Every structure is written in structure tokens, then in C-alpha cells.
Amino acid sequence: MKTSQTEILGDLYNLLLNPATRDWERAQLRVAKTAIDDGAHFDDQIAKLEALLRPLALRDNLTPDVTDFYLKITDDPLAGSSFDLSIHYEQDGPHQARAIFAGGCFWCMVEPFETRPGIISVISGYTGGHMENPTYEQVVGGYTGHVEAVEIIFDTQIWSYKELVELYWQLTDPTDAFGQMADRGDSYRPVIFVANEEQHQIAEQSKRDLAESGRYKHPIVTAIEPATTFWPAENFHQQFYQKNPRRYKKLKRSRQQFLAFQRMQTKWRRGWKIWGKD
Structure with a gap:
């Protein structure tokens, strides 16, 4: 129309x-x-x-x-087709819960979660700052203290919070406290925002397990912080991977190549350790 x-x-x-x-x-x-x-x-x-x-x-x-x-x-x-944000403001129904993750630009954090069965909604937004109703320009300008993040509403009969945290680790570089890949600055730092003590304990244990796994040469620096108000981002940013498929594919490919190289380095490092013992 x-x-x-x-x-x-x-x-x-x-x-x-x-x-x-x-x-x-x-x-x-x-x-x-x-x-x-x-x-x-x-x-x-x-x-x-x-x-x-x-x-x-x-x-x-x-x-x-x-x-x-x-x-x-x-x-x-x-x-x-403006993105329907009504579910963000509604109370969670039976077998529903929320997880909030920051892992660099939120454009690349939606599709890996949203396309999986049992994920009810993924909303791009801003959280962890000190200003109400921040705009994208204010956040990336570093004026508000917010980070770009995604709010995931999921079916607890299909997903556990622990499984979501484990998927989150696969999508980010947990050794980089100053951004993610090409996204630099405080608004892109990796953070797990926990809503309650149960989520806090799960996230902390998962972070310890990751640190002890030997997957990374450097310390795990992803922060775990209490969830604060989550402000949905402008309509343009919602489901960016659907609205801008060509640009998203380039961003996703670059991100995947970086993470794949990082995993390959881990394999090389483990291989050298084993070889050195022989």
C-alpha cells in the first residue's frame, strides 16, 4: 500500500x-x-x-x-513491515525465558539464534548504559555507556540457558575486551547480561569451563553483568540479515573466517604441545 x-x-x-x-x-x-x-x-x-x-x-x-x-x-x-516489538514489552508466557548477550555489532548476532527452532524472538538493542531511549548514533558515539546487544526470548522446553551461553561462545571472541573483530570500542565489548542468580551461576561456570578447556591462549575476558533496561534499537537494525542480505553475508563471512582461524590456531597449539612431549 x-x-x-x-x-x-x-x-x-x-x-x-x-x-x-x-x-x-x-x-x-x-x-x-x-x-x-x-x-x-x-x-x-x-x-x-x-x-x-x-x-x-x-x-x-x-x-x-x-x-x-x-x-x-x-x-x-x-x-x-515495521518490526513488531510487542513481545519485548509483554510478560513471558509459560516455558519462556530471556537471555541478553552482547558480542560486537548486533547485526551479526541475530541470525545465528533466530533461525533455530525454539527461539521465539531475537531483538537488537542497547543495554548497560546510563541514558534512557538511546539512539544508535549516541551509542556508537560512546555517549551513553550502552553496548549493542540482542535480547533472545526462547522456549525453555527446547533450549536451556546453558545451551544458549555455549552457542554464544561459538559466535564471539571471548579474549577481546575492546570489541569484536572489526568492531572496535566500548559499545562492542562482549558481555553476558544475567537476569537472576541462576543465570549468573550458569554463566560463571560456563566461563570457567571455557577458560579451563585450553581453547584460547589468552584469558577469557567476556564480562558477566546484571541485566539492566534493554532498549530496542531502531527498526532499520531489526533483522538486518533479512533486510540487507548481501551486506550481511560479507560481515558474516569475515566474522566466520576470523573465528575459524582462531580455532585453527588452537589446534596448532595443541598439536605442538603433544609433539613436544614425544
Whole structure:
């Protein structure tokens, strides 16, 4: 269904006020809105605006909310399907529980969990900081103390919390306290956020087991912290692997290659130890 003029004008107004909108983006949006308010042809102005935004949109270089707006004015089917966050605000039903993990950019943390049976929902968001309703720009700018994380709602009849923690270890580098792979900075540090004492004990024991396994040459530095408010991220970031499959595949491949090389180093190290004993 095509978006109405009233809705697009409302979006333009909100984006002009949005602190996350870049100055260049705001300038283009303001020109379009001013022209429409002065009586210029609506479709012509939106077409001009689309043409100006297109180069950055094709390079995935617009800010998240402007990206959603671009998808809307180009009548992209993804624009009409805002991510349903209602389950995040609901109480967990029978046989449901939540796990919150931070492991670098949340774009790469959704698909490995969401595509498995028994995972009810995976939401990208921000947690562990000191500001309410943080935006993506504020978080990556290091202004809020938050990390990018995923909230996983799972069926406890199919998954145990321990199994989720074990899967989490396979997706991250637990020896890197300053980010993950190419994602550097405090907002990308690896953290397991525990909701209660049971989760805390499971996570701590799993971390000890990993440290004693000999899989890593360096210490396990992934933090285990109490869960605080989890703020869902903007719609653009939800299910990124579905919205931007080509870009996601490149990110996933790079991440997998790094982790595979790390595992290969472990095998070499163990092999040398065995050889040295002979």
C-alpha cells in the first residue's frame, strides 16, 4: 500500500527534529519540506529528494531512521513491515525465558539464534548504559555507556540457558575486551547480561569451563553483568540479515573466517604441545 502524503510530511517533520539525523540529511529534507509547504508539486519534490539520498542509500550510508524513510518513499516492501516489538514489552508466557548477550555489532548476532527452532524472538538493542531511549548514533558515539546487544526470548522446553551461553561462545571472541573483530570500542565489548542468580551461576561456570578447556591462549575476558533496561534499537537494525542480505553475508563471512582461524590456531597449539612431549 502506498504511503500517504500526510504520513510522508509527518516523517519529514520528525526527521528534521531527530537528533540522530545528520546535518547533510537534514539539509536535504528541509529543502524538500519547505518547497512542499510553499506549494511545489509533492511528487516532484519527493522524487528530487529520493535522487539526492540514493547514492548514500545504495552504499548503506544513511542514518537508520532516514534509511527507513528512504525505503518508504521508494515503496520498498521492507518499509511497510515495521518490526513488531510487542513481545519485548509483554510478560513471558509459560516455558519462556530471556537471555541478553552482547558480542560486537548486533547485526551479526541475530541470525545465528533466530533461525533455530525454539527461539521465539531475537531483538537488537542497547543495554548497560546510563541514558534512557538511546539512539544508535549516541551509542556508537560512546555517549551513553550502552553496548549493542540482542535480547533472545526462547522456549525453555527446547533450549536451556546453558545451551544458549555455549552457542554464544561459538559466535564471539571471548579474549577481546575492546570489541569484536572489526568492531572496535566500548559499545562492542562482549558481555553476558544475567537476569537472576541462576543465570549468573550458569554463566560463571560456563566461563570457567571455557577458560579451563585450553581453547584460547589468552584469558577469557567476556564480562558477566546484571541485566539492566534493554532498549530496542531502531527498526532499520531489526533483522538486518533479512533486510540487507548481501551486506550481511560479507560481515558474516569475515566474522566466520576470523573465528575459524582462531580455532585453527588452537589446534596448532595443541598439536605442538603433544609433539613436544614425544
